Amino acid sequence: MDEATTQSRASALAAVTRTQLERLSHIDFKLYFLGELRRADVTDRFGKGPAAATRDIALYRKIAPENLTLDNSDKVYRPSPEFVPLLDHSPARVLTALSQGFGEGHGEQFEAMVRCEIPITLSLPKxxxxxxxxxxxxxxxxxxxxxxxxxxxxxxxxxxxxxxxxxxxxxxxxxxxxxxxxxxxxxxxxxxxxxxxxxxxxxxxxxxxxDVQWSRIIELELVPHPDHTRPEVVRMDYGLAPGEALKVRVRAANAGYMLRRWSVDCSPDHRLRGPEYALWLRDPLSLYGASNAQLAPGYKDPKSNREIKAM
Known part of the structure; x- marks a missing residue:
């Protein structure tokens, strides 16, 4: 997409209301991730009448005419080969929507948008x-x-x-x-x-x-584990160029939990072995002073052997 088109889209989006933007985002989502859009998708999601849904689709077509075509065989809009998303979509929100819907269903009756499977949660609060x-x-x-x-x-x-x-x-x-x-x-x-x-x-x-531990932000530099058999696969998983580090900012209060969750080897000599240890913390000293640092796999406090007690 050329710069002129990008600027034209940005100017048009700046002029729409917040509620219009939400509806345009839904239209964009349907086209981008599901490959189809019907007028009912807008009326059902936002409780609007058919005429209002038609106006929203028309507005989308006005801003991004190259993004969609009408499939007359079943009266559905589909993304064109030149489709470029009109808006940014957060990966986390997209995956939540695809697996649980946009608030469809009540109680535990979520309606996934595509066939998917998510882990069973064994422990949830009342x-x-x-x-x-x-x-x-x-x-x-x-x-x-x-x-x-x-x-x-x-x-x-x-x-x-x-x-x-x-x-x-x-x-x-x-x-x-x-x-x-x-x-x-x-x-x-x-x-x-x-x-x-x-x-x-x-x-x-x-x-x-x-809360000092909550307010303190630690920057962690994570790199492919030096002893991983396929570091190029690790770089693909995390979008890293050769020699590049994944820089993550976390609260000191949560650092140990997160590093354990991600199975990051935090030993100074990257001694942990196993396929789960795809990443290594380049500078384990960056965890020094974090209250739960010893929860991180392989971490050793340079000045203490104290272990965190169970809560």
Whole structure:
């Protein structure tokens, strides 16, 4: 696509409303990833009448006339050979939409757009637990909850939840623990009957701004494992040119979880072996000071042999 066409598209998109842009994005998605677009796709998704859907498709054709053609055999629009997506589409959102739909279905009755398979999640919090935690995060409130940990057994805690964190095999809550007087990670499946504390004042030292591990951002340089038998395959998987490193920015509070999830060899001498270790952390010292660094595969604290206790 030439520069003039690119600029013309950008100018036209700048003039549309946010709701129009959402509908144009849906039209673009259908053409790009499913290879077909019907007027009903717009009416069903947005609750618009046929006339409004026709106007949206006409607007799309006006902005990107080279993107679609009408297949008269079944009255459906299809992407042309010259198709170039009108908008950027996030890979994560695309995969979610393809596997679970755009909010179609209710409860657990998701409707995938294409045939797909996703891993079964073995551990999910109860909605009666998740709801008050989410409200507390949104409103900056504390909760009182029963909590059972490997270290302390069952206790009553007052927590100030800061964020939900997905570490791959489960979710946890980053929160200030008033019992211990520090920021820690808590597993919601181990909580019982959390209650929002409407009248409990949250102090500044209990907020996300005071959580040094949460605020600190670490840049990790990941490279193909030096002992991998097919480094060119690793470079293909991660879109790396020869000699290039994959640079990832993560919160210090989450670094150990993420490196374990990605199976990154974090040993200084890249000694870990196995097909799961496709990547190596070029500078293990970049993890120094991260509270859960020892969760990273092969990591050794240069100044301590302390092991993180189970939560």
């Amino acid at each position: 909605m009666s637990v998740l709801a008050p935690l989410a409200r507390a995060i949104n409103r900056g409130k504390a909760v009182r909850t029963g909590y059972t940990s490997v270290e302390s057994g069952q206790t009553q805690r007052e927590l100030v939840p800061l964020a939900l964190v997905d570490i791959g095999n489960r979710w946890h809550i980053r929160a200030f623990d008033r019992l211990r007087g520090e920021f820690r990670d808590f597993v919601p499946t181990r909580m019982e009957n959390p209650v929002l504390l409407e009248d409990s004042l949250v102090k500044r030292e209990e907020t996300a701004e005071a």
